[in-house]
Amino acid sequence: MAVEVEKPEAAGRAVPEPSLRRMPLYHRMLKQLMDGQRTQVTCTEIGLQLGLDPTQIRKDLEYTGIAGRPKVGYPLGALIAAIENFLGWNNVNDAFLVGAGNLGAALLGYPHFADYGLNIVAAFDRDEAKVGLAIHGKEVFPLSRLVGLAQRMHILIGIITVPEPAAQEVADLMAAGGILAIWNFAPAHLKVPPQVIVHNENLYCSLASLSQKLAKSLAAKASDGNAEIRNQRSE
Amino acid sequence: MAVEVEKPEAAGRAVPEPSLRRMPLYHRMLKQLMDGQRTQVTCTEIGLQLGLDPTQIRKDLEYTGIAGRPKVGYPLGALIAAIENFLGWNNVNDAFLVGAGNLGAALLGYPHFADYGLNIVAAFDRDEAKVGLAIHGKEVFPLSRLVGLAQRMHILIGIITVPEPAAQEVADLMAAGGILAIWNFAPAHLKVPPQVIVHNENLYCSLASLSQKLAKSLAAKASDGNAEIRNQRSE
DNA sequence: TAGATTGTTAATCGATTAACAATC
DNA sequence: TAGATTGTTAATCGATTAACAATC
Numbered sequence: 001m002a003v004e005v006e007k008p009e010a011a012g013r014a015v016p017e018p019s020l021r022r023m024p025l026y027h028r029m030l031k032q033l034m035d036g037q038r039t040q041v042t043c044t045e046i047g048l049q050l051g052l053d054p055t056q057i058r059k060d061l062e063y064t065g066i067a068g069r070p071k072v073g074y075p076l077g078a079l080i081a082a083i084e085n086f087l088g089w090n091n092v093n094d095a096f097l098v099g100a101g102n103l104g105a106a107l108l109g110y111p112h113f114a115d116y117g118l119n120i121v122a123a124f125d126r127d128e129a130k131v132g133l134a135i136h137g138k139e140v141f142p143l144s145r146l147v148g149l150a151q152r153m154h155i156l157i158g159i160i161t162v163p164e165p166a167a168q169e170v171a172d173l174m175a176a177g178g179i180l181a182i183w184n185f186a187p188a189h190l191k192v193p194p195q196v197i198v199h200n201e202n203l204y205c206s207l208a209s210l211s212q213k214l215a216k217s218l219a220a221k222a223s224d225g226n227a228e229i230r231n232q233r234s235e
Numbered sequence: 236m237a238v239e240v241e242k243p244e245a246a247g248r249a250v251p252e253p254s255l256r257r258m259p260l261y262h263r264m265l266k267q268l269m270d271g272q273r274t275q276v277t278c279t280e281i282g283l284q285l286g287l288d289p290t291q292i293r294k295d296l297e298y299t300g301i302a303g304r305p306k307v308g309y310p311l312g313a314l315i316a317a318i319e320n321f322l323g324w325n326n327v328n329d330a331f332l333v334g335a336g337n338l339g340a341a342l343l344g345y346p347h348f349a350d351y352g353l354n355i356v357a358a359f360d361r362d363e364a365k366v367g368l369a370i371h372g373k374e375v376f377p378l379s380r381l382v383g384l385a386q387r388m389h390i391l392i393g394i395i396t397v398p399e400p401a402a403q404e405v406a407d408l409m410a411a412g413g414i415l416a417i418w419n420f421a422p423a424h425l426k427v428p429p430q431v432i433v434h435n436e437n438l439y440c441s442l443a444s445l446s447q448k449l450a451k452s453l454a455a456k457a458s459d460g461n462a463e464i465r466n467q468r469s470e
Numbered sequence: 471t472a473g474a475t476t477g478t479t480a481a482t483c484g485a486t487t488a489a490c491a492a493t494c
Numbered sequence: 495t496a497g498a499t500t501g502t503t504a505a506t507c508g509a510t511t512a513a514c515a516a517t518c
Binding site for chain 4: 473475489490
């Protein structure tokens with residue numbers, strides 16, 4: 001007998017990455033409005049504040065399931081709650097961080113991650129000298145204990161802040177420990193099993209984009225300047 | 236007399252942001268190949284290694300001005316040089332970093348930024364206790380000296396690693412100091428003059444995207460599991 | 471030559487933006 | 495009512511992917 005498998009409604013249609021990344025911007029702005037005794041907010045207002053198109057915001061907010069009222073806008077409290085619910089900030093995930101160097105320590109000390117669904121419960125490092133230390137209140141364990149502890153504690157999120165050459169090995173350990181989402185700060189292309197989600201936070205990529213734009217803007221300015229000089233001469 | 240202003244060729248057609256962000260990935264991979272005595276490389280090969288489409292890579296590489304040869308590929312050394320030149324990594328820009336906290340210190344200690352066109356020459360902080368310290372060899376100056384020093388040293392890049400409430404004020408100081416590109420790590424929407432480029436590196440935005448995907452993937456899995464149970468029952 | 475790869479043009483896909491009816 | 499805003503559909507825009515001739 002052929003069994004009709006229902007399409008899991010949870011899968012639904014994937015939310016566009018840019019929309020996901022704008023959600024926290026809305027959330028922060030709305031929280032600030034909330035402090036000012038407001039109860040309603042319109043897309044026009046959010047757009048003005050954040051420099052975004054109101055239509056785009058309306059479409060983004062639709063993903064959260066909130067309903068607004070024409071001319072009035074969205075109820076502020078309900079909207080904030082809808083965003084938090086949509087992003088899964090209500091059920092906080094425990095996470096392991098591997099690589100207790102400068103950047104790792106900075107993330108361990110990052111404020112308010114818990115408000116954003118992330119709770120870093122422990123750090124790991126290969127360096128014996130770091131093992132046993134507490135950095136911003138999080139204990140550092142030896143790398144050898146990563147797989148076992150991740151399995152036992154049902155850890156789902158791993159953060160990689162090791163140097164590039166060690167990144168793949170750490171990713172392998174995380175996958176072996178049952179971790180399903182990796183936030184990777186090492187400039188490396190990780191190979192992971194298909195069920196594991198990887199998010200690369202490669203600062204060199206961001207920097208490349210910034211510096212290329214700066215170079216281009218300077219070149220344009222220099223060119224404008226030259227044109228101006230030519231124009232003055234020809235007058 | 237109406238003067239015909241030539242369109243500055245430097246402006247050209249803007250390079251897509253995704254292409255810019257892939258450049259460093261190519262660069263790193265090619266550098267590694269270079270160590271292995273190779274002299275040529277094809278898009279097929281790069282694509283296989285990085286999990287990208289060869290056609291996309293070919294289009295990206297076209298922006299650097301490199302020319303390849305059918306069946307042979309691109310000359311490795313020339314390609315690396317073309318990428319570096321395209322991204323402006325040959326002329327390194329001096330930068331100021333404001334906010335010598337955890338994250339700021341991590342960036343001050345970030346390795347190889349100079350190889351990627353960025354040279355952080357000084358840090359600034361409002362905290363008197365930090366002023367005068369050297370963090371990873373970079374001296375910390377009081378915030379009050381930012382504008383003057385930026386002007387005198389012709390600094391073009393500013394990095395913001397202060398807490399959110401101070402970010403706008405720091406951006407204003409940077410703009411006043413003649414800085415043209417801001418790499419902003421504070422979760423704030425900065426208002427800057429039109430000539431200033433802002434790149435936001437908001438970790439909460441990345442995290443939101445990651446955790447929402449994880450939540451969705453878990454929901455799908457749970458739903459699959461339920462479907463399986465239903466199927467077993469119906470057999 | 472045969473076959474793989476480049477360079478380039480066309481088709482597709484997805485996100486943003488515009489248009490507009492419904493409604494408060 | 496008049497006018498602003500939501501919700502939704504269509505048009506536009508830009509990036510990715512496919513197709514294919516040129517060529518090594």
